Amino acid sequence: MKERIVSGMRSTGKLHLGHYLGVIQNWVKLQNEYDSYFFVADWHALTTKYDKTENLRQDVKDVVIDWLACGINPEISTIYVQSLVPETAELNIYLSMVTPQNWVERDPTLKDMAKILRTKEGANSEVSYGLMGYPVLMSSDIMLFNASAVPVGIDQVAHIEITRDIARRFNNIYKTQFFNEPKPLLNNCSLICGLDGNKMGKSFKNDIKISDSEEETAKKVMTAITDRSRMRKDDPGHPDECEVAFKYWKIFADESTVQNVRCECEKGLRGCADCKKQLGALINEKFAPIREKRKYYESNPAEVEKIIKEGSEKACIQAQKNLKQIKEIIGMY
Numbered sequence: 001m002k003e004r005i006v007s008g009m010r011s012t013g014k015l016h017l018g019h020y021l022g023v024i025q026n027w028v029k030l031q032n033e034y035d036s037y038f039f040v041a042d043w044h045a046l047t048t049k050y051d052k053t054e055n056l057r058q059d060v061k062d063v064v065i066d067w068l069a070c071g072i073n074p075e076i077s078t079i080y081v082q083s084l085v086p087e088t089a090e091l092n093i094y095l096s097m098v099t100p101q102n103w104v105e106r107d108p109t110l111k112d113m114a115k116i117l118r119t120k121e122g123a124n125s126e127v128s129y130g131l132m133g134y135p136v137l138m139s140s141d142i143m144l145f146n147a148s149a150v151p152v153g154i155d156q157v158a159h160i161e162i163t164r165d166i167a168r169r170f171n172n173i174y175k176t177q178f179f180n181e182p183k184p185l186l187n188n189c190s191l192i193c194g195l196d197g198n199k200m201g202k203s204f205k206n207d208i209k210i211s212d213s214e215e216e217t218a219k220k221v222m223t224a225i226t227d228r229s230r231m232r233k234d235d236p237g238h239p240d241e242c243e244v245a246f247k248y249w250k251i252f253a254d255e256s257t258v259q260n261v262r263c264e265c266e267k268g269l270r271g272c273a274d275c276k277k278q279l280g281a282l283i284n285e286k287f288a289p290i291r292e293k294r295k296y297y298e299s300n301p302a303e304v305e306k307i308i309k310e311g312s313e314k315a316c317i318q319a320q321k322n323l324k325q326i327k328e329i330i331g332m333y
């Protein structure tokens, strides 16, 4: 029997290259080795966006379309939507009971989310009870399928530490060994920064989307920060001080191309504008097949709906089996 992995992404709209390189690429590889469950965390999206739900449905579909385009294969992986597997919410109740309040309060990632929220205006600047439960709900996602590992980006590791703690505590309290203590599975690709050198993120407007057109991508890449000390294009450049463009070369190009870019830059033979033009073309070339596949799914929404529906049904069956055992262990009626 294959080991099981579970992982998800919040439905916050179309995904960017950071999602692809940091997580999805890893999932595509792992789906061949593990019994894989990938889900759209629409409840987690609600923890911060409960007052902005106009696009929620479309956001869920967009995430699934991006995954399919990137190579998540619904024939071998189970793709589902969190809220279509309500067993998650029931397990969340049980796990909430055994989770000490201070475990969620000290979750560093949650603290950061709360900080960002408090800087906002309006009704949704308060940290809700639901948001406090974020890591417990995540634990429910993972433990509902008793996954042994969780392939995520580095930013999620703190949450998964709590999951391990909750699993261990549950096992201790109910004198069982039912739950695995799931490990985070990180990929070995270096983190891609945004066009401005900060963390890539939709809300920072510094991202390149998987779904961006070639023109949009080329235009965005031209805004990437380079070596700030370089004034003229024939000045010798400093690739290691180039804040974004050279880092992207290292991610997307092969070793000999990177060496060549470095040499030309250092000798002042490669101006930043030309350099970024080539870089944009390279990124477009890499993503051309994915973008083509994306267009296919975009124009076949019924197929996407079917994948979501069938995947969620399959997930429910497994979830019900596990939940039944969990309730028995606890001693529920």
Ligand code: TRP
Pocket (backbone or CB within 6 Å): 006, 007, 008, 009, 010, 041, 044, 137, 138, 139, 141, 142, 150, 152, 156
């Ligand atoms: N918190 C994750 C994110 O922001 C999404 C997520 C929710 C998740 N539940 C999960 C990831 C369970 C892994 C496992 O991307």
